[in-house]
Amino acid sequence: MALTLQDKLVVAISSRALFDFEEENRLFDPGDPQAYMQLQLERLDVPARPGVAFSLVKKLLAFNEPGHQRVEVVMLSRNDPVSGMRVFRSTRAAQVALERGVFTQGRAPFAYLRPLGAHLFLSANDKDVAQALRLGYPAAHVFTESAQASDANPGELRIAFDGDAVLFSDEAERVYQAEGLASFLRHETDKAAQPLPDGPFKPLLAALHRLQRAGAAGMRIRTALVTARSAPAHERAIQTLMSWNIAVDEAMFLGGLEKGPFLREFEPDFFFDDQTGHVTSAARHVPAGHVSSGIANPAA
Numbered sequence: 001m002a003l004t005l006q007d008k009l010v011v012a013i014s015s016r017a018l019f020d021f022e023e024e025n026r027l028f029d030p031g032d033p034q035a036y037m038q039l040q041l042e043r044l045d046v047p048a049r050p051g052v053a054f055s056l057v058k059k060l061l062a063f064n065e066p067g068h069q070r071v072e073v074v075m076l077s078r079n080d081p082v083s084g085m086r087v088f089r090s091t092r093a094a095q096v097a098l099e100r101g102v103f104t105q106g107r108a109p110f111a112y113l114r115p116l117g118a119h120l121f122l123s124a125n126d127k128d129v130a131q132a133l134r135l136g137y138p139a140a141h142v143f144t145e146s147a148q149a150s151d152a153n154p155g156e157l158r159i160a161f162d163g164d165a166v167l168f169s170d171e172a173e174r175v176y177q178a179e180g181l182a183s184f185l186r187h188e189t190d191k192a193a194q195p196l197p198d199g200p201f202k203p204l205l206a207a208l209h210r211l212q213r214a215g216a217a218g219m220r221i222r223t224a225l226v227t228a229r230s231a232p233a234h235e236r237a238i239q240t241l242m243s244w245n246i247a248v249d250e251a252m253f254l255g256g257l258e259k260g261p262f263l264r265e266f267e268p269d270f271f272f273d274d275q276t277g278h279v280t281s282a283a284r285h286v287p288a289g290h291v292s293s294g295i296a297n298p299a300a
Contacts, residue, residue, distance in 0.1 A: 005072050009119050009207045011060060012076040012112070015087045016124035017142040018057060018096075019048035033080065033106065040083040047093035048086065052142050052287045053122050054094075055149035056269040059157040061097055063216040070214055074116055075101030076109045078125065113137045119207045122289065130292045130299070138204040140272050140289030143279055149287050150267040155218050158268040159208065160286075161201055161248075163227035163237050165274035165294025169197035172233070174295050188233040195243040196236060200293050201272060202244070209246045223248045224266050228278075230255030260285050 015021055024043075027036050060071045075087055075098060084103040091098045102112050110132045113121055121132045121139040132139035164173040176184035205223070212221045225248045229237055234253040241248060252262055260281035263271055271288045273279050275296050282288040292299070 005117055008070060008072045009060070009211050010116055011057065011071070011073045012116055012118040012121045013053060013057060013073060014109075014123040014125065014128075014142075015075060015077045015079050015083070016144060017051055017053045017122040018075070019051045019054070019087065019090055020144075021048060021051070022144055037080055037082055040079075040086050044086050044089065046086075048090040050094065050148065052144055052146045052148070052289075053270060054096075055151075056122075056157070056159070056287065058094075058096055059219070059269055062219050063157075063211055063214075064097070065216060068214075068216075070211055070216065072100070073098055074118075075103070076112055076116075076121065076123075077101065077103050078106055078109060078128075079103050080105040110135065110137075110139075120204050126290070126292065129290075133200055133291070133293050136200075138201045138291075140291050142287075142289045143283045146283040146287045147285050149269045152267060153222075156220050156222050158222045158224070158266065160224040160226045160263060160266055160268040160271040161205065162271075162273040162275075162278065162291075163225055163229060164196075164199070165296060166199050166201045166272055166291050167205060167225065168199040168202075168237070168240060170199075170274075170294030170296070171197060172236070177295050185233055188229075188236045192232070192235045193239060194236070195240040200291060205246060205248075206244070222250070224250040224252065224268065226252045226259055226263060226266070226271070226273075227254065228256050228259075229253050263288075 057073050063070045081103045110128050121137050122142050123129050124142050124144050126141040129139045129141040161167050175187045230253050258281050259278050263282050264285035268286050271282045271286055272291050274291045274294050279288045279290045
């Protein structure tokens with residue numbers, strides 16, 4: 001019988017999201033990649049430094065135990081196969097148990113999300129992320145300039161999500177953009193008992209919920225909803241989560257306050273938001289990624 005990843009939480013990640021390849025990337029020329037490839041070959045035995053999503057990946061893989069492989073992380077990269085050797089040698093040096101990878105040498109890799117059945121795609125290439133979202137996969141453009149995750153919570157994976165256009169659809173955000181705050185609050189108060197439609201990251205939250213329930217010795221998950229909503233619009237967000245039978249550990253209804261300082265205190269291993277301003281604010285303190293979905297991202 002063929003192996004399958006069907007019963008696992010599957011994360012596909014690019015090499016620049018997992019490792020700090022920014023110095024090498026500055027040398028990359030799509031028209032002539034030879035200089036980049038040569039540099040990677042010369043550094044084959046030099047372990048790459050951890051990148052923005054390193055802590056997230058390391059903690060996810062810590063949920064695996066002998067006989068219980070609950071998480072699969074797959075390298076999905078525009079790198080060439082030779083550069084892929086350095087990636088795998090770097091994972092081995094960092095004691096990150098990656099076994100599978102797809103290296104496309106410049107070709108867009110997002111189509112391989114389908115056979116992987118990915119619950120999350122993280123990449124430093126915003127165009128690949130946008131295409132993945134169009135195909136229906138949770139995906140985020142990793143801000144490679146983000147701060148590294150705190151090492152204060154080694155036994156706890158912490159993930160923070162924005163609400164509208166991330167966990168939920170952008171239905172309410174469209175009302176806000178078109179008619180203003182008063183209409184938005186009225187709309188959400190009138191529909192407080194009606195769950196919001198699913199957003200692109202609902203499948204990831206559901207997969208994390210299943211992973212938490214499966215249990216793993218020494219590891220747990222802590223989630224947070226970090227949203228610009230305020231009372232009374234908070235109620236519809238909570239009612240939506242209740243309708244999914246999924247609870248978050250913390251909810252921050254900030255009413256337009258800057259999110260970065262609050263995320264600094266929560267110390268997530270990653271934060272997802274659809275608005276670049278919020279991602280930029282967050283990235284000064286924590287690992288962060290942009291979800292190019294909803295009305296705030298018209299090109300999406």
